[in-house]
Amino acid sequence: MNTKKRIISIIFALVGVGLGLGVLPALWDLFNVENVTWLTNPIVDALLGALIFLILAELSAGWILRQLKAVETYLSNQSPSYLLFGSLGTIVGLVLAALISITTSNLPGPWGTVVSIVLMLVLGYLGFRTGTTRRDEWRKLFNARGKKPEPESGEVLERRAGENYRKFKLLDTSVIIDGRVQSIAKIGFIEGTLLVPTFVVHELQLISDSADALKRGRGRRGLDIINQMKADPDIHVEMYDGDFEDMTEVDSKLLKLAKLLDGVVITNDYNLNKVAQFQNVPVLNINALANALKPDLIPGEGLTVTVIKSGTERQQGVAYLEDGTMVVVEDGQFYINKPLDVVVTSAIQTAAGRMIFAKPAHQQKSLREQNPDPKPAGKKPTRK
Structure with a gap:
């Protein structure tokens, strides 16, 4: 049993102990078994609750671990400002829910507890969404209030990434096969991380297995270029293992991933360039760069x-x-x-x-x- 699964089992067991002590006595009264002294013992109730929830933990541990991994992957792909403002918004929402719950806790029966839980869920979610969707406005507000004085002459200005900086540059199939992106990245004209999604590599593999000799050669060239860039210490290349099962087109997956990561798509595909512009996804076109560098x-x-x-x-x-x-x-x-x-x-x-x-x-x-x-x-x- 790995560490994560053990932790899940311990948490479920503790919850089972609490529910066993709180719920099972009422259940015994409902079925008129209060005369069975060994069954109505608090220790037995705690053990029964822990046993039931340990069985539930064993059945659901795999699903919980998969969901935790998905959440970890999502959070690791988010920017620090996204996590910071999302956390601050959630905290503010929960504090407001706690203040409102003071007036609703006196409701009769279980309604006070139910209303408090609903308020925490709703206001916590609204606070998170407000913090993450409007983080540019919050950042500007904080910068305006905490603006530093102008540096004296001779001081070196602090260099930082501006609002137009995007860390991830997503490579599509056409630009990998073209190969010029390797030279451009090696001499330092592309900053950040070159991200190669797994579904793009899979498309290259399908091309390299084609019956057409020309397509087969192009696909193998693309796979060789990926391996060369990954082995080059001057080029920072990362792989993305996620996929979008509800989509079949590689271009659609690439654009959706660029939106999620706030990244830039590097391509030579004219049609993908137009679709990306329509969806407001930034694009770097190698052919446009080559035309711009031609002497007048x-x-x-x-x-x-x-x-x-x-x-x-x-x-x-x-x-x-x-x-x-x-x-x-x-x-x-x-x-x-x-x-x-x-x-x-x-x-x-x-x-x-x-x-x-x-x-x-x-x-x-x-x-x-x-x-x-x-x-x-x-x-x-x-x-x-």
Whole structure:
């Protein structure tokens, strides 16, 4: 018998002793067995009550331990401010219930006790909900009243996590398979804890067992990246063992977990990004980050590209920069598989990324030769 189960048995036995001493004598009177001296003995009543509740403890210990584990998991995932304000709200609610119970304790019969218990349950719950759902307002109120004076020059300001800081960054399947999150986390651009839920790992396992060779390779790559990040001392990765049995979609589970933990979802999935925005769940999109880091090119700048295929329009050619940016070259289909100097004419941003339009540089030179710049106006030369 483990320690927790033993403690549950002791608590049940003590409750049984109390109920045996308080309830069994009335029960013996009800069945007219008060003449049986050995049965109406207080020691026997206490032992019978303890025995009955020990049997109940043995039958219900497994369920109680599971519920306690669920409560521990829930509380361990909550922020310190959530627990603090929830506890303070519960205490305030119970104190109010105790004060009100002073006036209701004089009710006839058992009603005084019943009303007191109901008041404690209701006001305690309302106090907990008020403390946890409005904790941002309580925190601002306490900060306003206990505001510290401005530090003198030369003092180092205390650094603390702001209201926009979120500890847990939840990884979805697409961003794990992509692999770039490992490099970003390793160089320190993602703070906090990378959280990988078990249902995401299970989806990667299903992909790695697919009959399609391409999907199988992607799934195995994702599992390898998880193991590499977990073994890397520079990356803080944790696993989440919980699940949501009432949901089947991994994306829905991920968004619900992000709401419960007040976390951020890291993804490359365009549709998941849109759904998360609709549900007010913060998202970090690796593709959006990559597009933001691409250098800006303005019209007139020169590039050297290699046209690899024809474009959709007549005589267009398509080339790609090292970061994957598409370059559409006018009259570029005549220079396929050849290095070509081009001049940027315009650039647009699309949902798929940046697209650059350019012309061959020698065409620009020939245009300048055909239309030379006019000579600057000045004095006419004088005749000698």
